[in-house]
Amino acid sequence: MPLEAGLLDILACPACHAPLREEQGPDTPELVCTGEGCGLAYPIRDDIPVLLVDEARRPA
Numbered sequence: 001m002p003l004e005a006g007l008l009d010i011l012a013c014p015a016c017h018a019p020l021r022e023e024q025g026p027d028t029p030e031l032v033c034t035g036e037g038c039g040l041a042y043p044i045r046d047d048i049p050v051l052l053v054d055e056a057r058r059p060a
């Protein structure tokens, strides 16, 4: 189920404050940072984005 419209507009990467975009990750949907040189992917678990750097997947 897609995130509520408008929610993405107010979410930002906690590491670099760049906007996020929703993508399907290997295990869960993810919010992927669009910041150059950052690109952390935050998991969405049970429709709740987990915006914690410690929980984020690093880009390959």
Ligand SMILES: [Zn+2]
Residues within 6 Å of the ligand: 013, 014, 015, 016, 017, 018, 033, 034, 035, 038, 039, 040
């Ligand atoms: Zn970032």
